[in-house]
Structure formats: structure tokens, C-alpha cells
Amino acid sequence: MVSVTNTSSGASPAISARNLTLTLGSASAPVDILRGIDLDIAKGEVVALLGPSGSGKSSLMAVLSGLERASGGTLNVAGADFAGMDEDGLAQARRGRIGIVLQAFHLLPTMTAAENVATPMELAGAQDAQPRAEAELEAVGLGHRIGHYPTQLSGGEQQRVAIARAIAPRPELIFADEPTGNLDVTTGEEIVKLLFERRTASGATLLIITHDAALAEKCERVLTMADGVIVSDTKNVAA
Template sequence: MTKPPLAISARNLTLTLGIAAAPVEILRGLDLDIASGEVVALLGASGSGKSSLMAVMSGLERATSGALMVAGADFTSMDEDALAQARRGRIGIVLQAFHLLPTMTAAENVATPMELHGVADARERAVDELKAVGLGHRLDHYPTQLSGGEQQRVAIARAIAPRPELIFADEPTGNLDAATGKDIIELLFARRAETGATLLMITHDRALAERCERVVTMADGVIVSDTASASAAA
């Protein structure tokens, strides 16, 4: 069977922050491959480096050294402007904080990023995606008029509407109660399955991690294990 192409390939990836006199090693020589369409959990305690790794792999932060290919683009050779350009259309990001613009409606929050990138049917795609996440009746509501769960649904719609090859989700239920968080996870997995995107889910919740196909565990800026999840093995 032919293996799917790699969505992410990292080799000896490092990230060092701080000043030269007192550098802080955040990522320390990581190797990681993620296949196109794969669902991977990045598990670890706070401070393990998992969010920093996501920031580098999503182009929000530049690696200090190493090689990183993301959706066919060489992220380690790009400056910040080039990384921003490379993210467009390739990567969708869902964070713990919803980061919706308070002066824009739900539909505008989803459509505007696509409009800025020249997508001709941005409004139609925004409406369709909001309907897909169960918010067809909330298109013209502002973030303050939406519950936390509804705001995260808008954030998911915003991430998925451009049909990115990769979706990064960093503790997407961290600001939600347990019941709402469970609904959001079900929605995120369902929308990913329908679009076929690669999903990297960052979490400290092992039960949630086990719902993914692979569990990559980090500690102190390195990968300490990379295994198929119990659900994938079953």
C-alpha cells in the first residue's frame, strides 16, 4: 500500500528563546513526521513544549534551527512575512481562547479572513460552515451575544472554512465546561473527517488523546514517546 504524503516533517528542530547570555531551550532537537490526513494528539504537561512546537509547525514562531516542511513548504527558510503567506489556505488554528473580533458578527468573523486573502465566495463559504457547526441561526450575532461553546464553534468554522490541509487545535476546550467541551470535540472530529484535513490536537488530557490515531508525548522540550493510540490499535 502506498503511504500518504507527509503533511509535516521535522528534523532536529530546535527553539531557543531569551537573550544570548541566558538562552532558554524550549525545543531540543525534535524529529517528527505526520502523514497527510492523520489525526495526532500531542500530549504533555504544562511546560513540556507542546504549544511551542505547535507554534513552530503552524508558522506562528520561527524555529531556531533544524528542518521543517509543512504541506510542501519549507518553513525553516522563510521569514515572518513568508510564513504568514504560507499559512494562508494551508493551516487552520483553533485555540483555547476564541480570538473572535468583538465588532464583527459570527459570519463576518469567518468570512473576513477569507476576503482579505481574495476568496471570491467568502461570505457563502462562511455561511455554509456556520450552518455545518450548528450556528445557521446565529449568523448575525456578535461574540458577546454568544455562549462560550458557540464562540468556539465560530472559531472552528473560521479555521475550517478555507479548507486547509492542516488543522491545529491547542486545548480547544480549555475555557469550556465539561459538557460543552465534549460537544466541541465531537464537532471538531466530525468536521475534520468530512474535510479530510490533517489534525494535530494539543492536550494534557490522556482520554482525549486516545481518541486520536497517534499519541506523541512530550516532556522538557523533547518527544519521549510516539505510539498508536488504543483506539487506533483496536
């Protein structure tokens, strides 16, 4: 097991976890998914998370992003005590703090591109959700597709909408789980370039789950998981 600490001197980390655990299943047949994660991620850092299927990567992202409650340990995310919150509290804490980009896009089929981006901001009480959504869609190259529905968009265009939806609220953290997994190589490269560009513009911390070693090399830091723990932590000097 590797204890992972990488924050600037005096700066509070974007993510700080100690002895973080996740156990699923029944009391009589528990399954340990995360087995004591110690992790600090600095504000503004770009981190790749690698590991084989079943290593716990997606589960760790779910816990760090507040989609899943940890079973034990401490977890502070963007100044909020995620370990001490119930599911409703986590849902509230995610708003404005966290943007999520998933492999399967998860756009609402009955909403236009602009509505898919604006609706989460409207639910969070933003008064300027629509113009912000349109501006972010322009920024990801979809100004001409604002009124189109997901079924009218290519896979790459749908992922651009998903990126716009994640970044438009200007979250402190962005999580991306295999963001190019459903795309061809060329489109995937375009999406990665766009994701990095928009992250730079927003200044957010970025954590990417990927099987792609080439994508990991573009990140400042690479964490590798196996059997529910972090087994290595490497800095990419050239990133």
C-alpha cells in the same frame, strides 16, 4: 529522545521536521524550548500531543503552524519549506494551508460570527468568502446565529465559530490548542465531537494539544513531550 516517523509508504508527509529547535531569550542567556524534534505526521492523520506544562507543546505547535520561526533544523509543512521563510513568508504560507483553533477563541468582538469566519478568507483573496462562511456556520450548528456578535454567544458557540473559521478555507492542516480548556465538560465533549466531524468532512490533518487523556484516546496517535523533546509515540488501535 524519540525519532518519530509515521507516514504511509511513498506518501509525502503533511509535516516533516528534523532536528527542529527553538531558542528564546538573549544571546547571553538563551533558553532552549525545543531541543531537536524529529517528527513526521502523515496526511489525514489525527494526532494528540500530551505533556506537562512547560514541556514545549504549545511552542511546538507554534513552530509547526508557522506562528513562530524555528531557531534551527528543517521543517516542511504541506509542501512548504517553513524553516527557510521569514515572518512575512510564514504568514503567507499559513493562508489556505493551516487552520488554528485556540482555547481562548480569539474572535474579533466588533465582527459578527459570519464576518469572523469570512474575513480571513477575504484577506486571502477568496471571492466566495461570505457564502462559504455561512455554509460552515450552518455545518457547526450556528445557522441561526450568523449575525450575532461574540458577546451575544456562549463559550461553546464562540468555539464553534472558531472551528468554522479554521475549517472554512479547507486547510490541509488544523491545529487545536486545548480547544475545550475554557468550556464545561458537557460543552467540551460536544465541541470535540464537532471538531472531529468537521475534520473528517474536510479530510485535513489534525494535531490537538491537550491535557485530557480521554480526548487523546480518540486520536489515532499520541505524542508525549517532556523538556522540549518527544519522549513517546503511541498508536491508538481503537481510534
